[in-house]
Amino acid sequence: MEVSFNDVKYTYPGGVEALKGITFNVPTGQSLAIVGQNGAGKTTLVRHLNGIFQPTSGTVTVGDWTTAGHTIAELSARVGYVFQNPDEQLFARKVFDDVAFGPRNLKFDEEAVASAVTEALEETGLTKEAQSHPHHLSLSERKRVALAAVLAMKTPVVVLDEPTTGQDHNGVRMIASIVKKLREANRTVIAITHDMDFCAENFERVIVMAQGEVLADSSPENVFNLPEVLAKARVEAPQLERLASSLGWKSHPMNVDAFVDNLEAKSR
Ligand SMILES: Nc1ncnc2c1ncn2[C@@H]1O[C@H](COP(=O)(O)OP(=O)(O)OP(=O)(O)O)[C@@H](O)[C@H]1O
Ligand SMILES: [Mg+2]
Secondary structure (H helix, E strand, O other): OEEEEEEEEEEEEOEEEEEEEEEEOOOOOEEEEEEOOOOHHHHHOOOOOOOOOOOOOEEEEOOOOHHOOOOOOHHOOOEEEEEOOOHOOOOOOOHHHHHHHHHHHOOHHHHHHHHHHHHHHHHOHHHHHOOHHHHHHHHHHHHHHHHHHHHHOOEEEEEEOOOOOOOOOOHHHHHHHHHHHHHHHHOOEEEEEEOOOHHHHHHOEEEEEOOOOOEEEEEEHHHHHHHHHHHOOOOOOOHHHHHHHHHHOOEEEEEHHHHHHHHHHOOO
């Protein structure tokens, strides 16, 4: 399902102009990462997709709907949004019930709820915690419960707000493989991230934001080769890119395989 922002401006009731006219669209099945310094407006932007915020001016569309014409409940059937802070999203006394909440709300029958929850807990490495109280889990586990709760809803659009924060190496790999699976299923994935290695390795498109505006919008290879944009957005290029550029390479390897291919080509 395609989503689009059309000259979206958003000013908080207190007067902070968080979005200053954002326009872009994300075709069905694309994986997009949004990066940029703290306070750039990333969270404010994606919260427009499920109607938590409505634009002060401009429009946001999700498939054939304009968000202004639909409730948060209706939009939740199309857009699954994983909160940056899981404690804003989770409220049940059992992990199972937190993950089952969305599918039940979407009126899945109990059998479909059970299978969606089981699958989502498995994907996020939480099968053993189904009966645990979310508040007894670590922050990184609670973040994965929040992710599972959205995966279980099987929405065509999935929005992840800082999914890798607090995750160890295995957690990051788990999330990368979930992104890959979503892409393979032709679901649209939009992730906000501060982790440029994760960004370069797992997304086909990157939008760089600063102060409520889009500074760059292209492939990771292109975006991470724009030093002025990165400096303005206070974003550092991924490690492999920095290594390649300090070695004087003209190519821009975005993952280990590409780096090794390049190295082998040079030593031939
Ligand atoms: N509830 C709010 N009321 C008023 N201003 C807010 C509110 N939430 C965010 N802001 C302001 O809006 C701007 C954008 O904030 P936002 O949270 O969207 O940024 P972000 O890019 O997600 O940052 P981070 O990387 O820290 O999560 C900032 O100036 C922020 O201080
Ligand atoms: Mg944010």
